[in-house]
Amino acid sequence: MTFLVILKRFEVWLLLAIVIALVVYAFQPPPPLPGSSTATSVIDAADAEPVSKDPANPATGTPAPSPSLVVREVKMIPSSPGFIVETLIAGGSGRDKDLSLTDDQVRATTGDGQPVNRFFEPFQTTPVLLTSGDGTASLRWWLPAPTDSLWIEIGGERIQAELP
Numbered sequence: 583m584t585f586l587v588i589l590k591r592f593e594v595w596l597l598l599a600i601v602i603a604l605v606v607y608a609f610q611p612p613p614p615l616p617g618s619s620t621a622t623s624v625i626d627a628a629d630a631e632p633v634s635k636d637p638a639n640p641a642t643g644t645p646a647p648s649p650s651l652v653v654r655e656v657k658m659i660p661s662s663p664g665f666i667v668e669t670l671i672a673g674g675s676g677r678d679k680d681l682s683l684t685d686d687q688v689r690a691t692t693g694d695g696q697p698v699n700r701f702f703e704p705f706q707t708t709p710v711l712l713t714s715g716d717g718t719a720s721l722r723w724w725l726p727a728p729t730d731s732l733w734i735e736i737g738g739e740r741i742q743a744e745l746p
């Protein structure tokens with residue numbers, strides 16, 4: 583029982599209190615950003631598909647809306663075994679919900695139809711396109727070989743990004 587002598591020291595109790603306070607602080611949820619909702623929602627791919635009007639039967643659908651997503655900027659960064667392509671996507675206010683750009687909502691293919699993988703960034707947060715105003719999100723892709731364009735599919739909408 584001679585090891586219990588250490589509990590008589592003030593420094594040990596102070597260190598224990600600091601460690602407990604840091605653990606409690608680390609596990610608190612982050613505060614919500616001003617002007618954003620606390621719940622995040624993902625748009626369903628079936629909700630995002632535009633309906634086009636059939637010229638033979640005008641009662642079958644409604645006119646397709648103008649595209650709500652646009653590629654604003656494309657940067658191609660050479661890397662030792664391939665290329666990193668950074669695309670800046672701008673979203674309009676044509677959706678009902680915020681659009682979370684997770685791996686199951688976003689896909690890309692080359693002009694030849696080959697699938698393109700996202701560039702892995704370990705501490706990057708998931709980008710979200712907000713419904714209010716024009717939201718922008720940056721997506722990074724990994725290309726092993728150069729190509730002329732990328733077709734990016736986000737929530738059922740396809741847009742083309744011309745590579746420099």
